[in-house]
Amino acid sequence: MQIWSQAPKNRTIAKYVALYWLIEKTDEDDSNHFPKLNPEPATHLILCPPQQRYRYQTLPTESKGKGCHWLYPQQQTLQLDHSERFIYLGVKFHIGALYSLNIEGYNHPTLNRAVNADIDQLLETENSDVEQLIELGRIEPCKCSDKLDELLLPLFIKTSEDQHSELTRKVLPLLDEYPISELGERLFCSQRTLERSFNRVTGLTMKQCQSMNKLEAMLEYLYQREAADIDWAEVAFKFGFSDQPHLIRHLKKQIGLTPTNYAEQRGLTIDIYGGVESR
Template identity: 70%
Template structure:
């Protein structure tokens, strides 16, 4: 399994796209055939060969198909079928970015599903070079990212901001460091107005998004440590849980594993899609 994550160089592109990533499975010997993706408030556009299948399972809901596709914000842990060889080139958009973009055939906001996408239609091009990009991504990641910047710039240049997207940008800048109940006072805006605009742009509540971001930060923290080095009481305090039982309940609710089981099975719960990657 090989993977990389890089960031847009173009400032206009970086306003809407968080990062580019690639993951490729080249051998059937990999034992991690059904990894899980953590809940994610961001949207990913995933470029892959036209005949390559995808399968995301949140039981009882399943999203499947073939070729390039959207993976919209997910409120639950997803199990992916990675049992066959595959290559994915991903474009991770900032939270709520799609609200400002003129995307053909897109129903906003969309959550908890994956949908196929016509890349020619999306980017107003003829003959989107998917295979060429994937080949460059295998060997020259930075060149691949430069080409993605070039391809996405026209779509992003035409983005339109309004009062709801502006409010949401301000909320996102404070969300990881401020209690939701304090945001109205800091932004000189009513809590109801903040919540309404944020939900309109992202499809999520501020609390839901904050919880997902906190989970991502905590799992990345755990990913970098051996089980013997983890003090669960300290982890609970560090990430804002009232006590260790509260941490256990939340982790069980969000990813279906207790903290102990997560550490034991960390190879099975990853967010390689522009987030946590495997340790060296």
């Protein structure tokens, strides 16, 4: 399986896009057919061949279709269908970035869905060759990233910022450093104002976003260690849980696995869409 990620070089785009990524599975690849995608507060624009199917499931609902699509922030772990060969070229936006983009049909944050994307309409062109771009990504990641910068730049020149987006941008880097109860004082505004602006821009509460970020950091930490080397009491302390049972309940709620289950299946629960590379 081929996987890569690249940060955009253009500063205007980097304000709204976290990274570009590609993942490809061939017929010879025997990796897991139904991997998991962790809860994710960011939106992805995923480019793929027009007849290639996608399917994201979290019981009892699912999103499915063909071709290029938006994958909006999801609050639950998704099961992916990777049973057939595929290639995805993705654009991972910063949390809440779509709020500031003048994209037709995007009037408010959308959660827990994947929907088809019209790339020609999005880029206001009649000849965006998605398959040629994907082929470039397959063989020359750096040139593909440069091409994405070129294609996407017009989309980001038309952005519009307001007080809500500006306040949310200030909040995001603080979520991983400070208790939410302290953010209002640090940013010189009321807690209610922070919550209202953050929810308006992202569709999430600050607590929900903070929890997703902590889960991602914790799973990456665990992923880099062998099961025998994991001290769960130490992990609970490191990531701010009151005790080991608290950690167990959190993992069970977020990804449907206990720590023991996760240690056995951790390669199946990593965010392979622009996150840690799958084993």
